[in-house]
Amino acid sequence: MTLAAGAPSPTDVPPPPPGPGVTPPFAAPPIEGRNARMWLSLGVAGLAAVLCCGAGGTALVGLVITQAESLNEQAQTIVGGYFDALSEGNYQDAYKLLCDDAQEDETPAQFTARVSSGPRITSYEVGDVAIPALTVPADVTYATGGQDRLEITLAQDAGTGQFEVCGIAG
Structure with a gap:
């Protein structure tokens, strides 16, 4: 077969347009389950936030409780040492526990x-320390048989940081 001059060759003819059943050049985004994945992701993020905040809150509560117990222990030790020294007649040791x-x-x-x-x-x-005022209640019994409820005011030593007896009101 001979081709006429200027006629297109069979290889120069463009291919026909794609028809049904042809794969697209890119993957189509999935549309099934999109809402389920979004809600699952939000749920996981919310759970992570609750766990983080819950752990932080629990740690904060634990810190506050531990600090309060530590203050009570220190206050009871100092006030107890003061009353022990007084009851034994060791007034010099009791005097050393007074604030400046x-x-x-x-x-x-x-x-x-x-x-x-x-x-x-x-x-x-000795009772529990009242935090803002740094006072401690104490119920004392005297050798005469009398009883009294005293309020001991504490102060913190600037050098050592320990509590000291700064006043007693009855």
Whole structure:
């Protein structure tokens, strides 16, 4: 077969357009389950947020409780040491547990004269510290048989950070 001059050759003819059943050049985005995946993702993200916040909240509550117990323990140790020293007649040790302001108000001799003239403490029970005021209630029993409820004011030593007895109100 001969081709006429200027006639297109069979290889120069463009291919026919694609018809049904032809695969597209790119994958179509899935449309099934799109809402289910979105809600599952939001649920997982929400659960992660709750777990993180819950763990942080639990840690914060634990820290507050531990701190309060630590303050109570320190306060009860100092107040107990003060009352033990007074009940044993060891006034110098009791004087050492006073805060700087209380020690400036009276000398060791004045303190000894004041506390030795009062009734001797035979037993005591120290309560929990009130945080903002740093006061501790204590129920004391005297050798005379009397009982009293005292409010002990505490202060923190600037050098050591430990509590000191700064005042007693009855």
